[in-house]
Amino acid sequence: MWVVERGDHRSHQGSTPERFLWRGAFSCPPRSSLIGNALGRRSVGHENASILKACPLLRSFTETGLQIIAAIAEPKQVPAGAPLFVEQMIGDSFFVIVEGLVRLTVRGPNGREVDLVTLGPFESLGEAAILRSGPRLCTAIADIPTRVLEIARRDVAALQRTKPQAALKLMIAVVDRLADRTLEATPDLREFVAWKSGAH
DSSP states (O other): OEEEEEOOOOOOBBBBBTTTEOSSOOOOOOOOHHHHHHHHHHHHHHHHHHHHHTTTTGGGGOOHHHHHHHOOOOEEEEETTOOEEEEEESSEEEEEEEEEEEEEEEEEEEEEEEEEEOOTTEEEEEEGTTTTTOOOEEEESSSSSSSEEEHHHHHHHHHHHHHHHHHHHHHHHHHHHHEEEEEEHHHHHHHHHHHHHTTO
């Protein structure tokens, strides 16, 4: 709220002659509110960085790197039973679970949903979406009320211009993570592909 000083001493509807309060389009939050908001954002950034530090995907990041990624992480609340994403939907972000449980499912040849795995706090999912635009390979559903951090591909792309080393390190971490998961899942993946194609 701006205080406008009057240069004359004529009264303004009973207000103090030298000053009156100007409201409306020129209103502005008090300085203490602005400082409080800035401190609040900083606190959220530190909290996000602590969560990301516990995520295996980002275990090789320095504190500075974690702060950079935390700055583009968007907190989300997901009600129980709600999807984070759906199979065949075009992916544009990945998630780190803060608290709760997320179940991954796929639709089989008969149209029924089949559970793949349930993920918990500090695990990541949907990482391939920051490398390319393409359909999701499965559906992710919150089993219970769940909090996540969402990191969008567009924000990672923006980091390539402002913080290229952090963006490159994140993409390398995603590639390594996907490679590790592929090796771990190879036997199950072969069985799944055979089942999905109806060759079982």
